[in-house]
Amino acid sequence: MSDDHKPQPASASAGDGHDGAGGRFGEDTRVVHVGRDPFANHGIVNPPVHHASTVLFPTLEAMVAAAADPTRGVYYGRYGTPITHALEDAYASLAGGRRGVALASGKTALMAVLAAFTRAGDHVVLLDNVYEPTRALADQFLGRYGVDVTYADPMLGADIATLFRPNTRLLMLEAPGSLTFEVPDLPAMIAAARTAGVRTALDNSWATPLYLKPLAMGVDVVMEAGTKYLVGHSDAMLGVLSATDDAFPFIRKAASEIGAPPGPDDCYLALRGLRTLSVRMARHQETGLTLARHLAGHDMVSRVLHPALPDCPGHDAFLRDFKGASGLFAIELVRPDDRPVPRARIAAMVDDMVLFKMGFSWGGFESLVLPVDPRRARTATRSNWEDRGPLLRIHAGLEDPADLIADLDAGLARYAAAG
Ligand SMILES: *Cc1c(COP(=O)(O)O)cnc(C)c1O
Numbered sequence: 001m002s003d004d005h006k007p008q009p010a011s012a013s014a015g016d017g018h019d020g021a022g023g024r025f026g027e028d029t030r031v032v033h034v035g036r037d038p039f040a041n042h043g044i045v046n047p048p049v050h051h052a053s054t055v056l057f058p059t060l061e062a063m064v065a066a067a068a069d070p071t072r073g074v075y076y077g078r079y080g081t082p083i084t085h086a087l088e089d090a091y092a093s094l095a096g097g098r099r100g101v102a103l104a105s106g107k108t109a110l111m112a113v114l115a116a117f118t119r120a121g122d123h124v125v126l127l128d129n130v131y132e133p134t135r136a137l138a139d140q141f142l143g144r145y146g147v148d149v150t151y152a153d154p155m156l157g158a159d160i161a162t163l164f165r166p167n168t169r170l171l172m173l174e175a176p177g178s179l180t181f182e183v184p185d186l187p188a189m190i191a192a193a194r195t196a197g198v199r200t201a202l203d204n205s206w207a208t209p210l211y212l213k214p215l216a217m218g219v220d221v222v223m224e225a226g227t228k229y230l231v232g233h234s235d236a237m238l239g240v241l242s243a244t245d246d247a248f249p250f251i252r253k254a255a256s257e258i259g260a261p262p263g264p265d266d267c268y269l270a271l272r273g274l275r276t277l278s279v280r281m282a283r284h285q286e287t288g289l290t291l292a293r294h295l296a297g298h299d300m301v302s303r304v305l306h307p308a309l310p311d312c313p314g315h316d317a318f319l320r321d322f323k324g325a326s327g328l329f330a331i332e333l334v335r336p337d338d339r340p341v342p343r344a345r346i347a348a349m350v351d352d353m354v355l356f357k358m359g360f361s362w363g364g365f366e367s368l369v370l371p372v373d374p375r376r377a378r379t380a381t382r383s384n385w386e387d388r389g390p391l392l393r394i395h396a397g398l399e400d401p402a403d404l405i406a407d408l409d410a411g412l413a414r415y416a417a418a419g
Helices: 027-033 060-067 082-095 106-117 132-144 157-163 186-196 248-258 264-275 277-296 315-321 343-350 401-417
Strands: 100-103 123-127 148-152 168-174 199-203 221-225 239-243 301-305 328-333 368-372 391-395
Touching: 027 082, 027 264, 027 277, 082 100, 082 239, 082 264, 100 106, 100 248, 106 132, 106 168, 106 199, 106 221, 106 239, 106 248, 123 132, 132 148, 132 168, 148 157, 157 186, 168 186, 186 199, 186 315, 239 248, 264 277, 277 301, 277 328, 277 401, 343 368, 343 401
Parallel strands: 123 148, 123 168, 168 199, 199 221
Antiparallel strands: 100 239, 221 239, 301 328, 328 391, 368 391
């Protein structure tokens, strides 16, 4: 029988980082080379896309052999095809784990994290500024299955330990926080969790593995919405995870139980997006900082919540722990009449923006603006967000920064003029 039918390890390639040889390459080199093997594919630079549900086995022996690990070979479409494994290996390599998992969306990846480590009677702690659908999963989904949830002030640091109970299984982190961008003291929280025997997982969608390496900081699981910067072109949904060797089997099992693989074309788009991730991130960072600094000096802006600027809670932790910033941040607008700002005034600004359009998600090449209200999704720190001016989330895209500044200035002038 030919070896072709046995489960094959995903191919190692230049910069893979799994085979020892990859370790000598710099990160920009690995971004370009991980997860592809042209000479196993007729010399074609990008990997092939297989559309598959049924996978045929020539013999019973081959079928039994493939069943030994359905997530490594090609066994049945739901467990992935070669391009799924290529993406999983590429993400793991950059995240600093040995293996990865790709799922149909970022939310599915969050679901896998929560499902992997909890059962009825357990308790989990989440930072109060996690992505709102993460809260929904914890409160509504886990809640229905008898898991207790506590939300923590993201600035608690080592005092997070005061929230742990004997049945606490998981601390769910996100850095910086969604909408409000506080940067937690990750090393202090991770150490407190480790001491208490609590697993940690971190949503790294904002920084990507290029700007934060949570596994190296001691978290058990890292995930990100590949939908955002990894895909990078606003045209596919994807979630990716990696983990320590110890935690990985739990994640792999939960992912298989959930059974929501990404489509092969979406894996292809994510791998293609990955090749330019480093240059895109550098530009998102540079333009984001240019806009943030400009807005910090604008008289209609009361606060800029950008981790790289000093007004942002946790700015020092950002400088200590992150290698860079992405293009997503928030601004708080002044209240011109010292009263809650009517929707019409915000509409006057955002409805007529030329380049900054409104829409969910971010991480694509285009700039976005989104009015947000963190009070909807805060319980431990809601009072921080009472009686404040309107909050706008801004994604700095890849356009000419001067054009973006002109669009924002014109919008803020409409905001100031509207009654
Ligand atoms: C968008 C997002 C997700 C969810 O990703 P989807 O692919 O939209 O399901 C998870 N975490 C964060 C921080 C996000 O911004």
